[in-house]
Amino acid sequence: MGQCGITSxxxxxxxxxxxxxxxxxxxCYVGAYVFITYDDYDHFFEDVYTLIPAVVIxxxxxxxxxIGLIGCCATIRESRCGLATFVIILLLVFVTEVVVVVLGYVxxxxxxxxxxxxxxxxxxxxxxxNPDAASRAIDYVQRQLHCCGIxxxxxxxxxxxxxxxxxxxxxxxxxxxxxxxxxxSLAHPSDLYAEGCEALVVKKLQEIMMHVIWAALAFAAIQKxxxxxxxxxxxxxxxxAILLSWPPKVLGFTGxxxxxxxxIVLCRRSRDPAYxxxxxxxxxx
Numbered sequence: 001m002g003q004c005g006i007t008s009x010x011x012x013x014x015x016x017x018x019x020x021x022x023x024x025x026x027x028c029y030v031g032a033y034v035f036i037t038y039d040d041y042d043h044f045f046e047d048v049y050t051l052i053p054a055v056v057i058x059x060x061x062x063x064x065x066x067i068g069l070i071g072c073c074a075t076i077r078e079s080r081c082g083l084a085t086f087v088i089i090l091l092l093v094f095v096t097e098v099v100v101v102v103l104g105y106v107x108x109x110x111x112x113x114x115x116x117x118x119x120x121x122x123x124x125x126x127x128x129x130n131p132d133a134a135s136r137a138i139d140y141v142q143r144q145l146h147c148c149g150i151x152x153x154x155x156x157x158x159x160x161x162x163x164x165x166x167x168x169x170x171x172x173x174x175x176x177x178x179x180x181x182x183x184x185s186l187a188h189p190s191d192l193y194a195e196g197c198e199a200l201v202v203k204k205l206q207e208i209m210m211h212v213i214w215a216a217l218a219f220a221a222i223q224k225x226x227x228x229x230x231x232x233x234x235x236x237x238x239x240x241a242i243l244l245s246w247p248p249k250v251l252g253f254t255g256x257x258x259x260x261x262x263x264i265v266l267c268r269r270s271r272d273p274a275y276x277x278x279x280x281x282x283x284x285x
Contacts, residue, residue: 016226017071020064023219027061030054030215037208040144043122043137044201045114050107053212056100060216063093090223097220104213111205119150119198126161128171139173141197145204148174151196153189 034054038045071086125134142148148170149155156162156170168186175182179191186192 014072014076017068019222019226020068020071023222024061024064024068027057027064027215027219030211031058031061034208034212037204040140041137041201041205043134044118044141045111045205050110050114050209053100053104053107053209053216056096056103057212057216060093060096060100060219063089063096064219067093087227090227094220094223094227097216097223100216101213101220104209104216108206108209108213111209112202115198115202115205119201123150123155123159126159126171128161128165138197139171141201142171142173142193145197145200146176146193147195147197147200148193149196150198152194153186153192155196157186 031054034057035051038051038054067086067089070089071083074081074083074086122134122138125132126138127135153170153174156174162170169184170186170192172182172184174184174192176191176193179188182188182191184192
């Protein structure tokens with residue numbers, strides 16, 4: 001192709017590295033968002049291993065930033081060793097993102113059981129007169145998700161707090177935003193949120209996990225496309241590059257991983273009843 005082809009290839013590769021930097025920022029943001037949200041709901045979800053996908057995706061974001069630096073330097077200097085390192089790390093990140101998708105679906109399936117086990121204990125420890133961390137967590141969730149009780153507001157009648165207060169009322173965090181002068185009295189149920197919190201907490205946590213899954217899937221697809229483009233550019237512009245002996249195996253391997261990832265997504269989607277609830281905005285019975 002000559003000097004013109006090499007210049008064009010270098011321009012495209014630099015553009016790809018800029019995309020990787022942008023992807024690194026987005027992935028780190030998604031991972032940080034998961035940590036921040038988990039902190040708000042940690043009383044309802046005790047399994048900290050659920051944060052593993054978020055930790056991995058932040059690490060992937062950091063690696064993508066490093067990939068961008070290596071790729072830019074290797075492209076500008078036309079370094080065969082640098083481009084080889086670029087492809088190796090890119091492939092490792094691709095594999096890691098496939099692992100994130102699998103872990104995301106594994107832990108997403110555990111959310112409902114985790115919340116069901118934890119939420120009962122949290123509501124039993126509620127103390128509205130001297131709020132502790134668990135009490136603040138309940139009030140926060142009820143205000144943010146517009147819910148009351150575990151399944152509905154009547155669940156409060158079985159709590160120690162309700163029996164001790166003896167005023168036939170629920171916490172004021174159960175009051176609708178549109179209700180004026182609401183004090184949580186069960187005599188005015190129309191002033192209270194009718195929906196329970198358990199289903200909404202499950203839905204919220206599953207939405208967060210889906211953010212991680214879709215982010216990993218999207219950038220895995222971008223990286224596979226980048227590997228294909230890199231192969232074409234290098235084979236056309238730099239025929240002497242050492243990378244030419246790799247791409248058929250590399251692309252075949254990434255294609256296999258891509259198909260495996262797609263199969264996992266489709267199988268989980270067809271078997272998981274919560275998936276439709278998440279997409280359609282429905283709630284659990």
